[in-house]
Amino acid sequence: xxxxxxxxxxxxxxxxxxxxxxxxxxxxxxxxxxxxxxxxxxxxxxxxxxxxxxxxxxxxxxxxxxxxxxxxxxxxxxx
Numbered sequence: 001x002x003x004x005x006x007x008x009x010x011x012x013x014x015x016x017x018x019x020x021x022x023x024x025x026x027x028x029x030x031x032x033x034x035x036x037x038x039x040x041x042x043x044x045x046x047x048x049x050x051x052x053x054x055x056x057x058x059x060x061x062x063x064x065x066x067x068x069x070x071x072x073x074x075x076x077x078x079x
Contacts, residue, residue, distance in 0.1 A: 014020040024032075044054045 011020070011022060047054050
């Protein structure tokens, strides 16, 4: 309910005020984001294979209630 349905960015003000222009294309940005997500997934998979409990990212909240509780109860820097 608090999320906007459509979010559109417009760099016009940055260009006019600062002379800024983007140096990364949308395609490059998406490729970088996907590569990073794949790297993180591989790290989590390795930890799970080695027997570690992994909470995961907030994009995919944990379904294990004990892990979710532990993650939210942890002090900053401990999770």
